[in-house]
Every structure is written in C-alpha cells, then in structure tokens.
Amino acid sequence: MRKIILMLGISLDGFIEGPNREIDWHLVDEEVHRYFNETLAPMGAFLAGRVTYELMAGVWPAADADPASPPWMAEFARIWLDMPKIVYSRTLGRADWNTTIARDVVPSEVLALKAQSGGDLVVGGPDLAASFMRHDLIDEYRIFVHPVVIGRGKPLFPISDSRMELELAETRTFGNGVVMLRYRRPGHSTS
Numbered sequence: 001m002r003k004i005i006l007m008l009g010i011s012l013d014g015f016i017e018g019p020n021r022e023i024d025w026h027l028v029d030e031e032v033h034r035y036f037n038e039t040l041a042p043m044g045a046f047l048a049g050r051v052t053y054e055l056m057a058g059v060w061p062a063a064d065a066d067p068a069s070p071p072w073m074a075e076f077a078r079i080w081l082d083m084p085k086i087v088y089s090r091t092l093g094r095a096d097w098n099t100t101i102a103r104d105v106v107p108s109e110v111l112a113l114k115a116q117s118g119g120d121l122v123v124g125g126p127d128l129a130a131s132f133m134r135h136d137l138i139d140e141y142r143i144f145v146h147p148v149v150i151g152r153g154k155p156l157f158p159i160s161d162s163r164m165e166l167e168l169a170e171t172r173t174f175g176n177g178v179v180m181l182r183y184r185r186p187g188h189s190t191s
Contacts, residue, residue, distance in 0.1 A: 002044055003120045003139040004110070006129050008156060009146055009178075015153035016126045021051075025148045027176045032144070033072045035174070039142075041079050044119035047132075050089035052125030053099070056080060061097060086113075088128050105131045130158050140184045141166065147177035 009026045010016050017023050028036075040046075048056065063069045063077035085099040095101050102109070105128070113121065123132050132138050143156070166183035173179050 002114045002116065002118060004047075004114060004123060004132065004137055005043075005120050005140045005142060006123045006132065006138045007039075007142045007144070008124065008126070008129060009144040010156050011146055011148050011150045011153070013149045013151070014155050014157075015150050016129075016156045018150050018153040021154075025146060025150055027146050027148075027178050029174075029176050030070065030072055031174050032176065032178055033076065035172070035180070037072060037075050037079060040076075040083070040122060042119045043083065043122050044116075045084040045086060045113075045121050046080070047086050047088070047121055047123045047128065049125035049128035050087060050092050051127070053085070053087040053089070053092070053095065057095075057097065088131070105135060105137075107135045107137060110135070110137050126154050126156075129156070133158070133160075138185075140169070140182065143181045143183070145179045145181060 008016050009023070009028075011025065018025070060077045060080040064074040064081070066074075069077070081097055083098065085095075085097065086102050087095050087099055088102050088105055090103050092101055110132075123129055123138065129138075165186055167186050168181070169184045170182035171179065172182075
C-alpha cells in the first residue's frame with residue numbers, strides 16, 4: 001500500500017507560513033532542490049490545496065523552457081508537469097497539467113487512492129495538511145526546518161486534544177542550515 005507523505009518547510013519556531021501567507025524565508029538552494037527532485041520524482045501523485053496548486057501553477061509550467069532557470073529547477077518543472085496531481089478545492093473551476101479536482105477530503109476516497117498501485121502520495125499545502133491530519137491520513141512527515149524565527153504565522157500542527165506518537169526514521173542536514181526531519185507512524189516501514 002502506498003504511503004501518504006506530508007512534506008513542508010517550517011521556521012524554527014514552528015510556522016509553515018508567515019502572517020500574510022509569505023514563505024519568502026524558505027532557504028531552497030541547489031542542494032535542497034536536488035533532494036526534492038530525487039525524492040519527488042518517483043511519487044505517484046501530488047495532493048495539494050487550491051492555494052498551493054495555484055502557486056505552483058504560476059511558476060512551474062514555464063520554468064523548464066526559461067533559459068534563466070538553473071538545471072535543477074528545470075528538472076523539477078518537468079517532474080511537476082508530468083506528475084498526476086489532485087487539487088482539493090470547492091471553488092476551483094478547472095485545472096490543467098495532469099490535474100484532477102476533488103471537492104472535499106473524503107477519507108474513504110483517500111484510502112482507496114492509497115490502495116492503488118504506484119508511488120507514494122505527497123501532500124503539500126498548510127490547509128490540506130491540516131485536513132489530512134484531522135482525518136488521521138498521514139503516514140509520514142518530512143519536515144524541513146529552516147534556520148529562521150519568523151515570530152508569528154500559521155503553525156504546522158493545529159491545536160488538538162489528541163496525541164500522535166511518531167518514530168524518527170531519518171535526519172539530514174543541508175549545507176545552508178536546513179534540517180530535514182523524517183518521522184513515520186509506528187509500524188510503518190522505513191523505505
């Protein structure tokens with residue numbers, strides 16, 4: 001069965017975006033970007049909320065043809081364009097680039113998607129991540145801690161009365177100070 005993997009960057013003080021939804025503090029250099037490419041290329045699908053999808057759609061469809069794009073960005077553009085995508089939105093009218101629109105996170109539908117063959121599924125976007133967490137659908141967390149304190153914004157983990165136990169599966173430190181923490185639900189394999 002495929003895993004659902006949440007991949008998000010956070011500030012050292014635990015925020016995934018600033019108070020005005022800004023993420024300009026993310027330190028994504030060539031090394032980090034190449035890690036993303038290597039990790040995301042074999043995935044089975046990208047799952048995103050509308051805001052994240054529109055942000056990605058505003059950059060990646062043309063990045064591989066842009067002569068100013070470094071090779072690792074052009075490579076990611078091809079990965080993003082070719083990857084099946086599901087965007088969760090109640091308002092989006094249409095989506096391009098190998099994208100299906102789902103109106104709501106329906107746990108039984110997500111579990112059916114997990115049961116299909118293919119690569120793992122990666123969740124991106126703060127609101128969609130919160131919804132997947134509420135429905136207990138995430139198998140693995142890959143959190144990229146950026147060496148910056150932004151003071152306020154949207155926290156990665158919303159306030160909750162439930163406790164979640166996780167096992168550390170991997171850590172990786174990048175040259176720019178970003179640290180990747182990979183946690184999984186107990187009982188899941190490390191692959």
